[in-house]
Amino acid sequence: xxxxxxxxxxxxxxxxxxxxxxxxxxxxxxxxxxxxxxxxxxxxxxxxxxxxxxxxxxxxxxxxxxxxxxxxxxxxxxxxxxxxxxxxxxxxxxxxxxxxxxxxxxxxxxxxxxxxxxxxxxxxxxxxxxxxxxxxxxxxxxxxxxxxxxxxxxxxxxxxxxxxxxxxxxxxxxx
Amino acid sequence: xxxxxxxxxxxxxxxxxxxxxxxxxxxxxxxxxxxxxxxxxxxxxxxxxxxxxxxxxxxxxxxxxxxxxxxxxxxxxxxxxxxxxxxxxxxxxxxxxxxxxxxxxxxxxxxxxxxxxxxxxxxxxxxxxxxxxxxxxxxxxxxxxxxxxxxxxxxxxxxxxxxxxxxxxxxxxxxxxxxxxxxxxxxxxxxxxxxxxxxxxxxxxxxxxxxxxxxxxxxxxxxxxxxxxxxxxxxxxxxxxxxxxxxxxxxxxxxxxxxxxxxxxxxxxxxxxxxxxxxxxxxxxxxxxxxxxxxxxxxxxxxxxxxxxxxxxxxxxxxxxxxxxxxxxxxxxxxxxxxxxxxxxxxxxxxxxxxxxxxxxxxxxxxxxxxxxxxxxxxxxxxxxxxxxxxxxxxxxxxxxxxxxxxxxxxxxxxxxxxxxxxxxxx
Numbered sequence: 001x002x003x004x005x006x007x008x009x010x011x012x013x014x015x016x017x018x019x020x021x022x023x024x025x026x027x028x029x030x031x032x033x034x035x036x037x038x039x040x041x042x043x044x045x046x047x048x049x050x051x052x053x054x055x056x057x058x059x060x061x062x063x064x065x066x067x068x069x070x071x072x073x074x075x076x077x078x079x080x081x082x083x084x085x086x087x088x089x090x091x092x093x094x095x096x097x098x099x100x101x102x103x104x105x106x107x108x109x110x111x112x113x114x115x116x117x118x119x120x121x122x123x124x125x126x127x128x129x130x131x132x133x134x135x136x137x138x139x140x141x142x143x144x145x146x147x148x149x150x151x152x153x154x155x156x157x158x159x160x161x162x163x164x165x166x167x168x169x170x171x172x173x174x175x
Numbered sequence: 176x177x178x179x180x181x182x183x184x185x186x187x188x189x190x191x192x193x194x195x196x197x198x199x200x201x202x203x204x205x206x207x208x209x210x211x212x213x214x215x216x217x218x219x220x221x222x223x224x225x226x227x228x229x230x231x232x233x234x235x236x237x238x239x240x241x242x243x244x245x246x247x248x249x250x251x252x253x254x255x256x257x258x259x260x261x262x263x264x265x266x267x268x269x270x271x272x273x274x275x276x277x278x279x280x281x282x283x284x285x286x287x288x289x290x291x292x293x294x295x296x297x298x299x300x301x302x303x304x305x306x307x308x309x310x311x312x313x314x315x316x317x318x319x320x321x322x323x324x325x326x327x328x329x330x331x332x333x334x335x336x337x338x339x340x341x342x343x344x345x346x347x348x349x350x351x352x353x354x355x356x357x358x359x360x361x362x363x364x365x366x367x368x369x370x371x372x373x374x375x376x377x378x379x380x381x382x383x384x385x386x387x388x389x390x391x392x393x394x395x396x397x398x399x400x401x402x403x404x405x406x407x408x409x410x411x412x413x414x415x416x417x418x419x420x421x422x423x424x425x426x427x428x429x430x431x432x433x434x435x436x437x438x439x440x441x442x443x444x445x446x447x448x449x450x451x452x453x454x455x456x457x458x459x460x461x462x463x464x465x466x467x468x469x470x471x472x473x474x475x476x477x478x479x480x481x482x483x484x485x486x487x488x489x490x491x492x493x494x495x496x497x498x499x500x501x502x503x504x505x506x507x508x509x510x511x512x513x514x515x516x517x518x519x520x521x522x523x524x525x526x527x528x529x530x531x532x533x534x535x536x537x538x539x540x541x542x543x544x545x546x547x548x549x550x551x552x553x554x555x556x557x558x559x560x561x562x563x564x565x566x567x568x569x570x571x572x573x574x575x576x577x578x579x580x581x582x583x584x585x586x587x588x589x590x591x592x593x594x595x596x597x598x599x600x601x602x
Contacts, residue, residue, distance in 0.1 A: 036263035040238055044260040 052175030054167065057111065065127050067116060070174050074116035074124055075162060076135075077172075080146065085109045087133075088147035098157045102147045105161050113174065114148040115162050120155035135159065180204050205391055210409035211416050212397035214577050218292075219395065220423035221285035226383065227424060228278035233376050235271040236320075243323065245369035247362040250325035251450040269439040275317050276442045277431050279465035282310060290496075291517055293505030294396040300497040302389040307493050309382050314466070314490075316375040319368040321463055322360075326447030331460050333360045333368070339473075342483040359453060399576055400505025401569055408573035459534060467531030468524050474535045475547040485547065492554050499554055501561030509567040512560050520553040 053070050055077060060066055065078040080088075088102040089109075106112050116135075118125050123139035130136030131152060132145035142153030149158040164174045180200030184190055193199050242261050244253040257264035286306070289295055295303035322333040337354045341347040356363030394403055403409055410416075434441065442464055446457045462470050472489050476482035500513075507514040526546045533539045570576035 036266050037234065037238055039262040040264060040267060041241065042262050044242075044256070044262060044264070046256065046260040 052173060054171060054173045056171055058170040062110070068174075070115075070162065075174060076112070076114045076116045076127065076148075076159075078112045078114075078127070080106075080110055080112050084133075084146040088145060091145070091147075091149075095151075097150050100147075100149060100158055105147050105149070105158070107164075107166070111172075112146075112148060113161060113164050113172070114159040116159065118142055118155055119150065119157045119159065120153070125159070181208055205387075205412075206417070207411065207413040209391070209412035210394065210403070210406065211412050212395055212403060212408060212573055213410045213415075214397050214399060214573050215395060215416070215419075216398050217419075217423065218284065218288040218398075220420060220427075221281050221288060223420040224281045224423060224427050225278065225285055228274060228281060229376065229379060229383065232271060232274050232278060233380070235267050235274060236373070236376065238267050239271055240373060243369075245323070245366050247325065247365055247451075250323060250365060254324040266435075269435055272443065273431070273434050273439060275320065276463075276465065277427075277434070278313070279317070281427075282313065283465070286310065286493075287521060289396075290520075291507045292396055292398060293400050293500070293502075293507070295497045296500065296505050297497065298393050299389070299396065302386060302393075303497060304494060305382055305386040305389060307490075309379055309386060311490065312375055312379045312382065316372060316379065317463065317465065319372040319375075322365065322368050323372060324447060325365065325451045327449045327451060327455075327457050328444045328447040328460065330360060330451035330453065331456050332462055333364060335460065336462075337364075339483050339486075342480045344480070361453070396505060397573060398506060398508065399570060399573060400509070401573060404572045405574075461532050464528065464532070467529075468527035469531070471527040471531035471543050472547045472550065474531075475540075475543040485551075489550060492551070495554070496557075499557045501558050502564060502566065503561075504566040504569065509569055510560075510564055511567070512564040513557075516553060516556070516560065519549070523549045523553075 051071055053068065055066075055068055057077065057079070060077065060079045062079050063081050065076055067074045067076055069075070085102070088106075091102075093099040093101075102109070114135075116124050118137040118139065120137065120140055120142050123137050125135035125137040125142070125144060127135055130143035132143050134146045134148060134151075135144040136142070137144075137153070137155065140154050142155035143151050144155075144159055145151050147158075148161070150156070162174050164172050166172050180197060180203060182193065182197075182200035182203040184193070184199070189199055239257060242253065242257045242264065244250060254268070257268050259265075261267075289303065289306070318332070318336060322329045337351055337360065340350045340354060343350055352358065354364070355361065356367060394409075444461065446460075449457075461467070469486050469489055473482045473486040476485045502510060502513065504510055507517055523546055526542070527550065530539055530543045530546060535543070570579070
């Protein structure tokens with residue numbers, strides 16, 4: 001013991017190890033403490049539990065649309081007319097800023113399901129308006145066609161189609 | 176605050192800032208080279224722990240406020256929402272609720288430390304006062320925070336404590352209605368308590384800074400209770416006390432974690448998991464543990480007004496302590512009579528705490544009154560002790576006492592041997 005007085009100060013590797021170990025453990029502890037503070041702002045379990053809804057389509061006549069709320073956002077469900085379907089299918093891919101076929105976007109051609117949030121900055125577009133008689137966003141003038149695809153204006157991509165399945169002929173489950 | 180700083184740098188950016196805002200010098204002077212008595216023991220860790228707890232309470236509180244709804248119909252449900260749905264919500268809420276208890280434990284030790292070593296005496300009277308103000312603000316904050324989950328104990332605790340003010344002559348009822356914003360504890364009460372519960376911690380934070388400002392004028396007291404006479408009596412705060420404080424935080428963190436993860440409801444009341452019901456009072460209502468001694472004093476007096484006065488007096492009498500204590504000697508180490516009296520007072524506080532949790536009946540009433548009398552008796556006899564007590568001889572200075580390693584700490588051997596042994600221990 002007697003000759004060990006102050007000995008560790010002459011052994012840099014041992015001292016460095018202590019510094020690094022202490023700082024490393026402190027960093028691990030800090031991350032462990034900070035992560036719950038960050039993660040608490042992520043969607044909570046009850047919010048995640050509301051992430052799918054079922055919609056009855058039987059009351060929607062041809063040419064009518066309804067807007068339902070899914071995850072706090074509007075979802076447009078449109079019973080399209082023959083004219084709208086024909087117009088949506090009869091487009092050259094080269095004319096589309098975000099090329100996507102109508103058959104990909106609508107599982108059954110008469111039913112179009114869209115997340116009604118403009119892909120530019122998040123406003124809700126107006127239905128059956130704009131130069132393509134699809135949707136038109138009043139905020140910054142984005143025009144969408146009868147398939148909900150962007151045709152003109154600042155929005156970069158088509159209105160997204162949410163994940164949905166037909167439970168039977170008249171009921172769909174979104175999410 | 177302290178004139179010229181010893182802070183030196185060659186970094187041009189730091190120099191540029193320092194010339195305009197001497198913040199690095201301030202940090203250097205108050206946390207790095209800050210001269211601290213070299214003989215502080217572990218009871219001096221409580222200040223930094225209390226500061227840490229305040230910051231932790233503010234952080235977890237801000238986060239909880241993101242999920243809590245201060246509405247009579249939704250407060251209880253939103254608290255359960257935090258516990259069940261919010262990511263890590265259980266951890267954050269338990270940390271906040273138990274953090275309040277840990278904060279009080281640390282602050283109570285801090286106060287008793289100050290009393291034992293005479294830290295309230297000249298020239299630290301205002302430092303002591305600021306501490307009591309922090310303590311009172313803490314109690315107000317904790318009380319209002321306990322109301323927020325809107326369980327049965329929240330509701331009836333709020334009812335009982337606000338009703339204390341109905342004891343005020345003439346305008347009591349009006350004051351209570353004003354506190355409530357109605358004819359009973361209800362939505363307006365909850366909403367204002369939430370607002371103030373959010374505000375007060377920041378007021379505490381500000382008072383803590385003034386507390387530290389006052390502390391840094393005459394520096395820390397020490398176990399010997401004698402003044403710093405020169406540089407030989409002190410060591411720089413960093414690294415000696417930064418490391419000691421961090422070590423204390425580690426030990427404290429382990430104890431906190433045990434409570435938090437293994438017994439998070441140990442200090443809570445099961446009744447608070449029943450939603451508030453304004454029509455039914457729980458059969459046995461008690462405040463949180465940190466209020467129990469004062470609650471016992473309230474109930475010991477068989478008169479509404481005087482019970483309330485006694486309870487408030489038991490806290491406010493602390494303001495008079497620096498003048499009630501007439502002895503010039505600070506530390507109880509050198510005051511045989513005060514030392515006994517202190518420990519009697521200390522134990523009596525636990526007795527009061529125990530009684531505060533018991534129903535006010537039978538023998539508990541008798542002991543409660545006796546204990547309350549003893550509590551105040553301490554402050555009444557204190558002035559006289561200073562006159563007849565013969566204090567033990569004070570050491571010449573901190574430095575000589577440390578080098579002699581006097582028998583007071585139980586250090587063995589003669590003076591030179593003990594000094595040598597100390598040097599060896601550090602190896």
